[in-house]
Amino acid sequence: MEEDEIIFDYICLEIDRINKPVSLDLLPIEVFYLIIDSMDSKDIFTHFQYVSKTIFNNCQDEFFWRQKCIKKFGHTPKFKCRMANDPRSWKQFYVENSRDKYLVVGAELYGERLLDVQEQLRANGLVNVDTANVNGFRKLPELLNYDAILFFSYCGFHQTHVGDRLADFVDAGGGVVLGTYSHCGGGNRLEGRWMKDQYDPIAGGVTNRTYQLRMGRVVYEGHPIMEDVTNFHGGQQSSHSDGPLSKHSVLIATWENGRPLVAELCNDKMKGKIVSLNFYPPSSASVTDSWPKNSDGGKLLCNALKYVRISTPSAIQSRNNLMIDQLPSGSSTSSSAISPHLKL
Numbered sequence: 001m002e003e004d005e006i007i008f009d010y011i012c013l014e015i016d017r018i019n020k021p022v023s024l025d026l027l028p029i030e031v032f033y034l035i036i037d038s039m040d041s042k043d044i045f046t047h048f049q050y051v052s053k054t055i056f057n058n059c060q061d062e063f064f065w066r067q068k069c070i071k072k073f074g075h076t077p078k079f080k081c082r083m084a085n086d087p088r089s090w091k092q093f094y095v096e097n098s099r100d101k102y103l104v105v106g107a108e109l110y111g112e113r114l115l116d117v118q119e120q121l122r123a124n125g126l127v128n129v130d131t132a133n134v135n136g137f138r139k140l141p142e143l144l145n146y147d148a149i150l151f152f153s154y155c156g157f158h159q160t161h162v163g164d165r166l167a168d169f170v171d172a173g174g175g176v177v178l179g180t181y182s183h184c185g186g187g188n189r190l191e192g193r194w195m196k197d198q199y200d201p202i203a204g205g206v207t208n209r210t211y212q213l214r215m216g217r218v219v220y221e222g223h224p225i226m227e228d229v230t231n232f233h234g235g236q237q238s239s240h241s242d243g244p245l246s247k248h249s250v251l252i253a254t255w256e257n258g259r260p261l262v263a264e265l266c267n268d269k270m271k272g273k274i275v276s277l278n279f280y281p282p283s284s285a286s287v288t289d290s291w292p293k294n295s296d297g298g299k300l301l302c303n304a305l306k307y308v309r310i311s312t313p314s315a316i317q318s319r320n321n322l323m324i325d326q327l328p329s330g331s332s333t334s335s336s337a338i339s340p341h342l343k344l
Helices: 002-018 029-038 041-060 062-073 077-085 090-097 111-123 159-171 297-309 315-326
Strands: 102-107 129-133 148-153 175-179 215-218 249-255 260-265 274-277
Touching (some): 062 077, 062 090, 148 297, 274 297
Parallel strands (some): 102 148, 175 274
Antiparallel strands (some): 215 249
C-alpha cells in the first residue's frame, strides 16, 4: 500500500508541475484504480456514482447532443443537411460527423483516376475521402454531407447542374478546390450560377500543355496551402489553363511561365472558401504523363482541401485586416494597396 501511495503522490506532483489539464485517456488504467482506492467508500457510493449517473444520463439526452452539434457543426454544410432531412439522432449525427469528410468529384472516363486522387489524399493524411464520377449526365450525391470538395473534369458532364450545386455548397459554408480542366472552357467548365456569379478564381481560358512545367514563384509566402510544398512539376503534359485571375482573386503561387498555379477567391460575399489549383489532379500512377506521384502534388491537393474546409476568414483576408489595423491614421485601405495581386 505504501508503494501505491508513493506512486499516487508522484503522479499528483507531475500534474501540478505540468500546470495544465491532463487527459484521462493519456493515463494508465492503474492510475484510475489508485484514485478509486484512495477514496472513502462513502464517497464512492455518493459523489462518484452521482457524477457517473449524471454523465450517463446526459449522454442519452438528445438536447445535450443537439447543443454539442450546434456548437461544433452550426456553421457547416453538414448541420444544414441534418436540419433539413437527416433521420439520424443528434448523438449519431455527432459521432459520425466528428471527423472531417471530403469528396472528390470528377468527370472521367476512367474511374481509376478518381481512385488515384483518393489514394494521394489518404497518403497525405485525409482518411475520410469519398469519390463521385459525374461523367455524362450523372448527378451529384448529397454535397451537404461533406466539409470540402475537390472538382476536376476531363470529359463532358451536366455543367449547369454541377455548377449550381457547387455554388449552393459554397453558399452553405462549404469549401471547394478546383483542378484542371474545369477552368479551361468549352465542355469542361462549370456553368450555371458558378459561372454567372463568378465563383471561379481563374477566368476562362484554354488548355495549354508544356513539357515538365515546374512550379515557379510562391507569391504569398506562408500561405497554408504551400506548406512543405517545394518539389512539383506538371509532368510530360503539364496541362493547365492560360486564363487570368478573375475578379476578387489573389495569386498564391505561379508556374515558371508566370501563369497562375494556385489562386484563391477572396470575396466577402462568399460564405465558403474557393481555391483553384491549375493542374490536373490525377498523378502519374494513373496517367503516365501527369505530375510525378512521388512529388509534392498530393501534398498540394491535401493542403488545399484542409484549408478550404474551415469556415474561418481566409489567410489572405486575415493578413489584410491585420495590415489595415497597422496603417497610420488617414492612410488608404483599398484592397489593391494592401494586396497588389488582388484583381478588382
